[in-house]
Amino acid sequence: MSSKKHRRREAIAALVLEQGAVSVGSLAERFDVSMQTIRRDVDELCEGDMLHRVHGRIELSEEFLNTPFDQRAGTNLMGKRAIGDAAANLIPDGATLFISIGSTPLRVAQSLHRRKGLTVITNNLSAAMALSEEVSNRIILPGGEVRLPDRDILGNDVLDFFGRFRADFAIFGAAGIGDDGGLLEFHTTEVRATQKICENAGQALLVIDSSKFGRHAPALGGNIADIDRIIIDRRPGDRFAQLLTNINDRLIVAEGHST
Numbered sequence: 001m002s003s004k005k006h007r008r009r010e011a012i013a014a015l016v017l018e019q020g021a022v023s024v025g026s027l028a029e030r031f032d033v034s035m036q037t038i039r040r041d042v043d044e045l046c047e048g049d050m051l052h053r054v055h056g057r058i059e060l061s062e063e064f065l066n067t068p069f070d071q072r073a074g075t076n077l078m079g080k081r082a083i084g085d086a087a088a089n090l091i092p093d094g095a096t097l098f099i100s101i102g103s104t105p106l107r108v109a110q111s112l113h114r115r116k117g118l119t120v121i122t123n124n125l126s127a128a129m130a131l132s133e134e135v136s137n138r139i140i141l142p143g144g145e146v147r148l149p150d151r152d153i154l155g156n157d158v159l160d161f162f163g164r165f166r167a168d169f170a171i172f173g174a175a176g177i178g179d180d181g182g183l184l185e186f187h188t189t190e191v192r193a194t195q196k197i198c199e200n201a202g203q204a205l206l207v208i209d210s211s212k213f214g215r216h217a218p219a220l221g222g223n224i225a226d227i228d229r230i231i232i233d234r235r236p237g238d239r240f241a242q243l244l245t246n247i248n249d250r251l252i253v254a255e256g257h258s259t
Contacts, residue, residue, distance in 0.1 A: 005041070008031055008033070008041060009041050009044065009045060011031070012027060012031075012041055012042070012045060012058070013045055013051065014188060015027075015030075016051060016058055016059065021057050021058070021059035022057060022058055022059075023056055023057045024038050024039060024042060024053075024056050024057060024058065025056065027041075027042075027058070042058045045058065046058065050218050078233075078255075079209045079210070079233030079234065079254070079255065080103065080104055080107040080209060080233070081107060081111070082233050082254035082255045083104060083107060083108070083207050083208075083209065083231050083232065083233050083254045084104075084107035084108045084109075084110060084111030084207070085111045085254070086231050086252050086254040087108045087111065087171060087205055087207050087231050088108060088111040088112045088114075088115070090169070090203075090205065090229065091112065091115060091118075091168075091169060092115075093115050093116045093117050093118070094116075094117040094118070095115075095118055095119075095168045095169060096118070096119040096120075096121070096165075096166070096167040096168050096169075097118060097119070097120050097121065097122075097167055097168065097169050097170075097171060098121050098122065098162065098165070098167045098169070098170040098171065098172075098197035098200070098201055099120060099121075099122040099124055099127045099171045099172075100122070100123070100124060100170070100171065100172035100173065100193065100194055100197060101123060101124045101150065101152040101154070101173075101190065101193075102124070102172070102173040103173075104173040104207045104208060104209060105124060105127060105171050105172060105173050105207060106124060106126050106127050106130065107207075108127075108171050108207055109122075109124070109126075109127035109128075109130040109131050110130045112130075112131060113130070113131075113133065113134065115134070115137075116134060116136045116137070117136045117137065118131065118134070118136075118137045118138070119137070119138045119140070119167075120137060120138070120139045120140065121140045121162070121165050121167060122139070122140075122141065123141070123142050123152050123153040123154065123158050123161075123162075123193065124151075124152050125141070125146065125151040125152060125153070126151050126152075128141055140165070141153070142157060142158045142161035142162075143157060143161075144157050144158060154187070154189045154190065154193065155189060156189075158189075158193055159192055159193060159196050162193060162196040162197050162200065163196055163200065165200060166200050166201070167197070167200060167201045167202070168201065168202045168203065169201055169202065169203050169204075169205055170194075170197040170198050170200070170201035170203070170204045170205065171205050171207060172194050172197065172198070172204070172205070172206060172207070173206070173207055173208050173212075174194075174206065174208055174212060174217075174221070175190075175212065175215065175217035176212050176213075176214070176215030176216055176217040177208065177212050177213045177214070177215070177224060177240075178214075178220075179214070179239070179240075179243075180223070180243075181223045181224040181225050181243050181246075182220050182221070182222075182223055182224075183206075183220070183221040183222050183223065183224060184215070184216070184217035184218070184219065184220060184221070185217055185219045185221055186217050186218065186219060187219060188219045190219065190221075191219050191220070191221040194221055194222075195221060195222065198222070198227075203228040203229060204227050204228045204229070205227075205228065205229045205230075205231060206224065206227045206229070206230045206231065207231045208230070208231075208232055209232065209233045210232055210233055210234050210235065210236045213236035213237075213239075213240050214236070214239065214240070224243070224247060225246060225247060227247075227250070228250060229250050229251075229252065230247055230250055230251050230252070231251075231252045231254055232251070232252070232253055232254065233253075233254050233255050234253060234254075234255050235253060
């Protein structure tokens, strides 16, 4: 395969990861090639499990699609509350925080209601609103288009925004954890935003419930082995026992955790 063809197919896959689905016609126009060429690219990309072709478009397979935010926020409420409380216990008054998107980082924000004088840098609008009830907090948001219904902001401008700050803590989640500890997301923009806040924070706190272990998502970020602190609600099954043993000195199991 020529390098030009390889780069085009990588770009097509990345675009589908970002948007969920893209029409074949728009791809031909975007890459300035014939419909026949794009169809060959699409056929090749759809040979795996992640992408498939439906009625003139290429889209992510259902198992790789994210569930709606409000549905995620309403699941495992006790587990997420325990995670939020455990994370909040690590954060003192006056700290500077990055808070990423997602329902579990939102739960951490809600658990921080007793903290005062926080500086919160976030693209998670729900987290910003939860922390705005304490008037001593300072909340800094990026510009850009709000992604609905998740109520967050993503994009290259967000990366530039996060790059202008330093924080004591980065609080973030993940869509899934691979068997090798890989941190998985549904969009590469989410991966890049997480990487940026972790680079610019003194401590990176991964907050994630046990259902995310073994869950599929197409975009690969870092690895759980490289995170400063990992906070989970409960231990997943034996399949991940060795993975957690390897990070045991940095692991907090929130349910039953003594504060």
